[in-house]
Amino acid sequence: MRAGIVILPEHRWWIAEAKWRAAEEYGFHHAWTYDHLGWRSLVDGPWFGAVPTLTAAALVTSRIRLGTFVASPNFRHPVPFARELLTLDDVSDGRFTLGVGAGGEGYDTAVMGGRAPLPRDRTARFGEFVELLDQLLVKDRTSWHGEFFTAEDARSAPGCVQRPRMPFVVAANGPKAMKVAAQFGQGWVTTGPPADDHEAWWRGVAELSEQFTETLLTTGRVARVNRYLNLDSAPVYSLSSVECFTDAVGRAAELGFTDVVAHWPRHDGIYAGSESVIEEIAADVLPVLGR
Template sequence: MRLSTVILPIHRWHEQGREVWQRAEALGFHAAYTYDHLSWRTFRDRTWFGAVPTLTAAAAVTDTVRLGTLVTSPNFRHPVTLAKDLMTLDDVSGGRVVLGIGAGGTGFDATVLGQEPWTARERADRFGEFVALLDRLLTQGAVTERGTYYAAEEARNIPGCVQQPRLPFAVAATGPRGLALAARYGQAWVTTGDPALFEAGTPTQSRAAIRRQIERLGEACAAVGRDPEELERILLTGFTPDRNTPLESVDAFVDFAGQHAELGITEIVLHHPIPDSDFAVDPKVFERIATEGLAQLAG
């Protein structure tokens, strides 16, 4: 089991941002991620910075912690420009970047460029084309392609990623088309559980849903002749019925992590504490979980 954190891009770099990311490394987290949105939910009218510049700054002041997005989507990204940014970020970080990527939703990012919100089918169509083109852009020196939604004309990404053949993709998916993309292109798979259970479900129902998701991921891997054990299975916490339960105490975390490890989850991601928000947990407990949780789980 690996333990990671997600740091929302809300901190002014020279006031608190640098220290937050460096502290995440010092606490021993496997990875420190950030959300790739232009605004998000209750933070819409609060400070919110860009994901790629934030990760680039974090890369410059850390040495070992992996860095990434949870998650990037086609809502306001284009594969050609994103590939260039990712290649550069992988170089700056010395090969520590992982791209969390998903189909996107219907929130603020879905209309910020002036477009009508895409249907679920169109999001899935775009996501499939997006991931396939991004894979080519990050593994080939020059790419020309014209798809239904995205095109590239002699797009160059030289010298390529530090991580070869490219930086890893962590594909967020629960439906059959997304799981097929994870099986084909992913080095990891991301879930937040079953959204339908968030308000009225139970922890037991949530674990059963995650078990079914992992089974379907295995079926998607079998369909392309891939061993599902090749993929890390990441749970982003905070969106299951037990919400902040794993951050109530070290014991609560160990119980939560152990139950999900039994399902096949290999990495758990905890939100870094944010006062006056849904992620307002005790920073001291958070740090104890970071430093003691996995050891206690292993014991």
Template sequence: MTSHLRLSTVILPVHRWHDGGRERWQRAEELGFHTAYTYDHLSWRATFRDGPWFGALPTLTAAAAATTRLRLGTLVTSPNFRHPVTLAKELMSLDDISDGRVTLGIGAGGNGFDATALGQEAWTPRERADRFGEFVPLLDRLLRDPVVSYDGTFYSASEVRGIPGCVQRPRLPFAVAATGPRGLLLAARYGQAWVTTGDPRVNGTGTATMAEGRQGVRDQVGRLGAACAETGREPGEVEKVLLTGFTPGNPLDSVDAFVDFAAGYAEAGITEIVLHWPIPDSQFAADEKVFERIAGEGLAQLG
């Protein structure tokens, strides 16, 4: 099971492009990461709220021009400040510029700073789920079909052209972040991958063990499998992505710590592990030399 495991990273958009930004994306490619993602927020949490924070899609466009092999993606985009029509056009363009190296991580969003940045009231969990349930199928159509019209409860499209379409066919892959039953069904129907940060009921205790964290993810993988069965898909068709940094355990403490962490989650059904590129004086602080050793040695030891 570990032979299929992929290792990726997420580079938060906190560095000026000409002052360390470009070099991190190029280094991610040199280190052999499968994908380098970035968060798609307007700002994020108190630690980063009043510091540098750049836009995800321009950053990924620059990264596409600065690399040649590395896959690129958002982790994750949400409807909080996006519209499917404009997002589809930007994604199609990014897919073209990168020559088909883009994955869209997408989720329902939350109640953080993005939720009210445009002056609206924060949506309830039910409204977020309702909007997400309309957003994903429409975005799927906009990235597949040359002409789309749609009149929904939350979103509309009027004779929108999506020409020439994505380099990746029939469209660029979706990695759908979901924990609840409605979101898991969307992941099963539209996702080429599913994203989790672990079971929030386990993570939220603050005292959970690594074993409990793994069991929570194993249970989620089981529920995704049931959603796949309901939609007529094989569970193996959907990659299972774990964004670390929120589950019990510290995989960046050492290569051995990573190997133990990764082996446990691979056994739970995860096929891709995403590590945050270390950021000093934040919840993602870690030794960058250890991080680079993990990139070079971690999966080799698992194999």
């Protein structure tokens, strides 16, 4: 089992830098940030770009893996985004993981003056987005004429540090998105189902894990796909206590997840908690994970 931490891009760098350094020093296996133009209840507060934030984080760390949690086609086109991903992979010396999802309704769509696509179109756009990114990052030249995206002889030199490209961790709760994860993902991440009841959420996570196993069998995927669980989509914040985190990690392991992801405690609002809990987890829990 590996544990990761999300550091929201809401702090000026003189504050955020210490958190990214600490994530590595504490022994987290991976650290992530959101890739949004603004997010939910925090949309009116400070917010910084994911790619510059991860680039800066790569320069102040040396071991921990870094990633987006998650990027989407809501405001990105695969051609320029692929260039940014190549740069992140290079600056991090091959420590970058692309977390990618379909995106949903909300500020990311509304702020650009567009309409949120219908669910079926969003999933189709997502599949095309991931497939085109895969080609752009692997092939020397790519031309693509799809329903949602176009590329004309796009170059990719010098290519990724990680070969054939950086790993994709694909977010998927529905059957169509799971097929995308099975085809292109080195990892699958789920938020679990919407639920107000903690036990109901865990039962839903178990069902989704079984569905993904069936998807892998149906698509004939042979290679190992790591399984990531966003612990903080549950009704209970995973870092509210050491006991809560330990319980969540144990449950995730029993369901076959290889990785869990929590969120750095904030002073108030969503993910409100104490950084002292992270310190205790770093001292007592993280050292025994993966043994």
